[in-house]
Amino acid sequence: MKSRVLLTIxxxxxxxxxxxxxQKKNSSVQLSADEVLQGINxxxxxxxxxxxxxxxxxxxxxxxLIDLRSASEFEDYHFPGxxxxxxxxxxTENWIxxxxxDLRNNIFYSNGGSLAGQALVLTRQRGFKNNFVxxxxxxxxxxxxxxxxxxxxxxxxxxxxxxxxxxxxxxxFKGGEALPENDTEIMIKPIPxxxxxxxxxxxx
Amino acid sequence: MKEKKFLIIIGSIVFAIAVxxxxxxxxxxxRNQIKLSAVEVHQMITGKEHYFDPNQLSEIxxxxxxxxxxxxxxxxxxxINYHIVGxxxxxxxxxxDKEYEEILDDDRTKILYSAxxxxxxxxxxxxxxxGYENIxxxxxxxxxxxxxIEKKDIFGPVTLDDEKARFDFKKEINPQ
Numbered sequence: 001m002k003s004r005v006l007l008t009i010x011x012x013x014x015x016x017x018x019x020x021x022x023q024k025k026n027s028s029v030q031l032s033a034d035e036v037l038q039g040i041n042x043x044x045x046x047x048x049x050x051x052x053x054x055x056x057x058x059x060x061x062x063x064x065l066i067d068l069r070s071a072s073e074f075e076d077y078h079f080p081g082x083x084x085x086x087x088x089x090x091x092t093e094n095w096i097x098x099x100x101x102d103l104r105n106n107i108f109y110s111n112g113g114s115l116a117g118q119a120l121v122l123t124r125q126r127g128f129k130n131n132f133v134x135x136x137x138x139x140x141x142x143x144x145x146x147x148x149x150x151x152x153x154x155x156x157x158x159x160x161x162x163x164x165x166x167x168x169x170x171x172x173f174k175g176g177e178a179l180p181e182n183d184t185e186i187m188i189k190p191i192p193x194x195x196x197x198x199x200x201x202x203x204x
Numbered sequence: 205m206k207e208k209k210f211l212i213i214i215g216s217i218v219f220a221i222a223v224x225x226x227x228x229x230x231x232x233x234x235r236n237q238i239k240l241s242a243v244e245v246h247q248m249i250t251g252k253e254h255y256f257d258p259n260q261l262s263e264i265x266x267x268x269x270x271x272x273x274x275x276x277x278x279x280x281x282x283x284i285n286y287h288i289v290g291x292x293x294x295x296x297x298x299x300x301d302k303e304y305e306e307i308l309d310d311d312r313t314k315i316l317y318s319a320x321x322x323x324x325x326x327x328x329x330x331x332x333x334x335g336y337e338n339i340x341x342x343x344x345x346x347x348x349x350x351x352x353i354e355k356k357d358i359f360g361p362v363t364l365d366d367e368k369a370r371f372d373f374k375k376e377i378n379p380q
Contacts, residue, residue, distance in 0.1 A: 014222070033333060033334050114326075
């Protein structure tokens with residue numbers, strides 16, 4: 001009789017343990033608040049303007065740009081290749097397969113940084129991996145890259161290198177339009193810059 | 205007889221482990237557990253329920269019996285360098301630590317701010333999912349506050365609405 005009671009206790013205990021364990025093995029599990037905060041702190045969810053520039057220059061097919069603004073703002077202007085998921089309809093059935101998938105990395109963006117940042121926190125918490133956010137949004141991107149200003153000659157080589165990448169990305173936005181205007185300037189100015197870059201490359 | 209004793213010992217060890225694990229999981233869950241789903245908080249953001257208007261704050265702050273709790277989530281160095289009068293400093297990295305639970309549970313209106321509004325909006329989203337109520341984000345952040353309310357010179361662009369386009373993007377791309 002006693003051994004039967006013991007057996008019951010053992011079985012009940014083991015099933016209690018079993019009931020707890022499977023939760024941790026589930027891969028599509030939602031993130032805890034601490035995990036999301038940790039991600040924000042480490043900057044793992046952010047894509048900087050210059051990182052996006054590399055994606056655009058390399059035409060990296062593993063990235064998908066997602067414009068979270070309204071349909072009218074999207075129509076007026078959007079990044080080349082972006083799709084439009086207005087923030088309001090982020091969690092609707094139409095779009096869930098775009099934001100909950102393993103095929104590519106999504107980059108959320110809006111005009112500023114807060115709306116896309118909040119969309120990112122929510123989707124990450126929900127357990128949707130592969131989502132990232134453009135830091136500072138369109139405003140910062142146009143500030144830094146599309147309207148990039150040439151650094152002064154005394155600036156270090158790294159700054160000139162970054163400027164060249166930004167300038168290279170502009171062709172994807174401005175097409176051939178911007179080049180003829182500053183044609184002569186471009187012919188003359190980059191020469192010392194290029195020399196610096198060659199030296200840099202040789203050393204490293 | 206010996207076998208029975210052995211069984212009793214094994215049985216009680218397994219039972220103790222089970223009870224311990226169940227207890228631990230309850231303890232872990234009770235603190236920092238997600239209470240509102242991403243979809244629920246998404247609704248609040250769509251309705252812009254998270255913003256606190258800085259002009260309204262400046263009116264409240266001038267009254268001596270103001271009942272707001274201003275939380276500066278920047279670094280201690282930045283806080284010491286400058287902060288809104290009456291604010292307390294909780295660097296956002298540590299805001300979920302046990303020692304700040306009491307502050308977040310405070311019944312008063314709690315307003316988070318960072319340099320711009322981005323970081324505080326992100327942190328607000330997490331805190332709201334944890335179920336903390338009566339908590340807001342200072343719209344435009346400290347940048348707007350310093351420039352427009354305290355009339356100080358600051359670097360960089362100042363807008364109340366972070367999501368307002370600062371450029372006519374189409375024209376920037378195609379100037380004709």
